[in-house]
Amino acid sequence: MVIGINIILAVSLNLVSGFTGQLSLGHATFMGIGAYTATLFALKLHVPFLVALIIGAATAAFFGFIIGVPTLRLKGDYLAIATLGFGEIMRNILLNLKITGGPMGLRGIPKITNIYIVAAAVILVIFSLNRIMNSRVGKSFIAIREDELAAEAMGINTTNFKILAFAIGAFYAGIAGGLFAFLFRYINPNNFGFMKSIEILCMVVLGGMGNTSGAVLGATILTILPEFLRSVSPVISQYRMVFYGILLVVMMIVRPQGLLSDTSFDFLKSSVFGKIKVKKIAEKGGQ
Amino acid sequence: MTLLEGKDLTMVFGGLAALDSVDININKGEILSLIGPNGAGKTTLFNLLTGVYSPTRGSICFKQREIKNLKPYDITKMGIARTFQNIRLFGEMSVLDNVIIGQHCRTNTGVFGAIFRGPATRKEEKKVRDRAMDILNFVGLAGEAGEKAKNLPYGKQRRLEMARALATDPDLILLDEPAAGMNPQETNELINLIDKINDMGKTVLLIEHDMKLVMGISQRIMVLDYGKKIADGPPEKVRNDEKVIKAYLGDRAGKEVRAC
Amino acid sequence: MFFSQFFAQVVNGLTLGSTYALIALGYTMVYGILELINFAHSEIYMTGAFIGLMAVTVYKLPFAAALLAGMAGACMLGVIIEKVAYRPLRKANRIAPLISAIGVSIFLQNAALLAMGPQARAFPANFSAPGLNLGIIQISPLQLLILIISIFLMVGLHFLIQKTKIGQAMRATAQDKETAQLMGIKIDRVISFTFAIGSALGGAAGVLVGVYFNSADPMMGFFPGLKGFVAAVLGGIGNIPGAMVGGLILGLAEVLGAVYMSQYKDAIAFAVLILILLFKPTGLMGRRVQEKV
Structure with a gap:
């Protein structure tokens, strides 16, 4: 079930960072907004689970919009830092508000999330995401990543479409947050901090930026691997974060495009197997 | 005039x-x-x-x-449409998609249209695709429609830039x-x-x-x-x-x- | 009464701000040359603090020696990080080195967590010096020391960059790497040197802050690191005097702001960051760059 939630998080961040090219270091913030909103609606107003989940996601999307309007004028590194900054501000607010329970968080959430609900959510998210990516909207996202200026020259209102990508990504992350809350039955602001954002980013990078299957694979590996390590030896699991760090660096140096990626052609050329393949093709051509 | x-x-x-x-x-x-x-x-x-x-x-x-x-x-x-001196194609996208993007401002499919893919969306998609192929035929790139833009030779990239500009119907x-x-x-x-x-x-x-x-x-x-x-x-x-x-x-x- | 409290806060703000400025310098120098946010800088700062702490507590060295040890250690770490994690990626796209930097940061933080344990350790200052009493303005010995050392380091850096040959090479490399290379500048060496200097300043900040708050822990770099970056952006990233000014302004804003809303102390820096990015994205002293079409 955790895998499913992480898959939703990874594919949604991939929409923002992988497809649209807007590096976000605050994706967990939207997960948190979804989790808190859904929980509060369910606990205080006794709204049914599914409705609460949707309200949580919609609220996250709304915040995505609000945060996106000012920050998405920024580019690259600046955007990354601004999203990080918003994430920290939001965590600070959650820590200090009464209604969110401050650092204690919210307890006593009923356990409703089950494997079927998660599976249905994952399928719906990936299905709708694929539909979006194959449409005029998704193509505009990729065009913005490829060349923002040329995208504008094609008549794409780049600011609006970046905000749209951000809001959709936030919506999905909000769903993941809601599922998370009703699975673990307890949430606090530190569940949704910078470290969680980085973890989601790691999944996307590992799988391959701009590739939904890659994000799914990355999320699966990074969810199972720590559990596996823990089952092998509790000592090793202490090194989980150290391992994350090394993984990111090595990944960037050895295979920056991730395990699966649509630029795998370049990799073929540079890898040993690729060289053999290219050579064979060249020989065939020569004969 | x-x-x-x-x-x-x-x-x-x-x-x-x-x-x-x-x-x-x-x-x-x-x-x-x-x-x-x-x-x-x-x-x-x-x-x-x-x-x-x-x-x-x-x-x-x-x-x-x-x-x-x-x-x-x-x-x-x-x-008004333009091409760029230093070619600025959407390199990772297919030649066809580059021309489809050019029609962005003449089409309207939104997020919900994309997700539900109703008849209007499908009709628009077909229209856009057909027109993109027509334009590629016009500039002589129909044979390369499925290639990635960045893999085209230089002269063809220039022509694709023109095709993309034409697609905005300027x-x-x-x-x-x-x-x-x-x-x-x-x-x-x-x-x-x-x-x-x-x-x-x-x-x-x-x-x-x-x-x-x-x-x-x-x-x-x-x-x-x-x-x-x-x-x-x-x-x-x-x-x-x-x-x-x-x-x-x-x-x-x-x-x-x-x-x- | 009001004034003496106000001035006490100003002195606190300037002290804190001068350490932010030292951290900001490391970010700004690296960004000026590589256009990379060196996320690991906060961990370089933390490492500097721990080396200083070890020097004082384990080896019973005097404060000055601890400061130098912290700077030297941080300096070496910075150079190694650049060699291992950034240099192989110099030709890659913009996102790859950034993620590599985040990786280094996570690695160092958690390695320190494993080596040192999560609890904060006391960091005794181990020195004696007079404070300063200017009527309503009182500066404690520790604050005076931090201010003097910071100013000394910043003036030294300014001299290094403006008056020496290596400084000239750094400025040339920051302007245009290719041309600098054609002029016979060994840019690999210049980049290493930039990391060395920037990291040494970060390490110094680590020791000074550790002493100031009498505490060091593996996570101590996170917020000061981010705030140092905010200070760099505030002053105009890539701009060295800007980083100094940005650090001082941020320190003041934070201390004075915290008087009114202490629970949101850490959020103030980010609010400042977002405001500056929205209204003057090039920072207070940055120059405008237009994308070439």
Whole structure:
């Protein structure tokens, strides 16, 4: 079930960072907004689970919009830092508000999330995401990543479409947050901090930026691997974060495009197997 | 009939005027060439007309509307398209998708349309795809529709840029050095293509260094030097203009201006 | 009464701000040359603090020696990080080195967590010096020391960059790497040197802050690191005097702001960051760059 939630998080961040090219270091913030909103609606107003989940996601999307309007004028590194900054501000607010329970968080959430609900959510998210990516909207996202200026020259209102990508990504992350809350039955602001954002980013990078299957694979590996390590030896699991760090660096140096990626052609050329393949093709051509 | 009128266009970068009080008039249906030595301000003028920069001073009227403060995407929607001097294709996307993106501002599918894919969306998608293929046929790239744009050879990338610009369905198309890096045969094909585009009723504004192309194709030529307009008229007049010859003197193109 | 409290807060703000400025310098120097946010800088700072702490507590060295040790250690770490994690990626796209930097940061933080344990350790200052009493303005010995050392380091850096040959090479490399290379500048060495200097300043900040708050822990770099970056952006990233000014302004804003809303102390820096990015994205002293089309 955790895998499913992480898959939703990874594919949604991939929409923002992988497809649209807007590096976000605050994706967990939207997960948190979804989790808190859904929980509060369910606990205080006794709204049914599914409705609460949707309200949580919609609220996250709304915040995505609000945060996106000012920050998405920024580019690259600046955007990354601004999203990080918003994430920290939001965590600070959650820590200090009464209604969110401050650092204690919210307890006593009923356990409703089950494997079927998660599976249905994952399928719906990936299905709708694929539909979006194959449409005029998704193509505009990729065009913005490829060349923002040329995208504008094609008549794409780049600011609006970046905000749209951000809001959709936030919506999905909000769903993941809601599922998370009703699975673990307890949430606090530190569940949704910078470290969680980085973890989601790691999944996307590992799988391959701009590739939904890659994000799914990355999320699966990074969810199972720590559990596996823990089952092998509790000592090793202490090194989980150290391992994350090394993984990111090595990944960037050895295979920056991730395990699966649509630029795998370049990799073929540079890898040993690729060289053999290219050579064979060249020989065939020569004969 | 005047399609676009720029008046007193001035663009200052850090104290230096890249363009200094330039007037430009583009008539509907003509092919106008913009020439001048490197750094004369040609591309800056393009960037002003397409909204990449907002002019320091002056006004731009397109179809009787002031456009100088509009964003590039609004200007594209109004009917001005362009290509880039240093090719700016969407490299990871297919050739076909590049042309489909060009039709962005003429289509409306939104997020919900995309997710539910109702009949209207599907109809639009088919229309867009068919039109993209038509345009690729027109520029001679139909065979490469499935290739990634970045894998095309240079000359074809230039043509794809033109296809993409055509896809926005412009009234005025701005071509920034379309023949750069092309061999003579490719250049001849390009001349045919530009003529064909003009025959479709599109007005063309062209920046080009290839004098054979410029003199052969243009109905009118405008010459910039150090950010100022030094000549504007039919090719035979510009060719013999003292100032123009002086600006190009010693330059290989200068000899060409006279030779053509 | 009001004034003496106010001035006390100003002194606190300037002290804190001068350490932010030292951290900001490391970010700004690296960004100026590589256009990379060196996320690991906060961990370099933390490492500097721990080396200083070890020097004082384990080896019983005097404060000055601890400061130098912290700087030297941080300096070496910075150079190694650049060699291992950034240099192989110099030709890659913009995102790859950034993620590599985040990786290094996570690695160092958690390695320190494993080596040192999560609890904060006391960091005794181990020195004695007079404070300063200017009527209503009182500066404690520790604050005076931090201010003097910070100013000394910043003036030294300014001299290094403006008056020495290596400084000239750094400025040239920041402007245009290719041309600098053609002029015979060994840019690999210049980049290493930039990391060395920037990291040493970060390490110094680590020791000074550790002493100031009498505490060091593996996570101590996170917020000061981010705030140092905010200070760099505030002043105009890539701009060295800007980083100094940005650090001082941020320190003041934070201390004075915290008087009114202490629970949101850490959020103030980010609010400042977002405001500056929105209204003057090039920072207070940054220059405007236009994308070439």
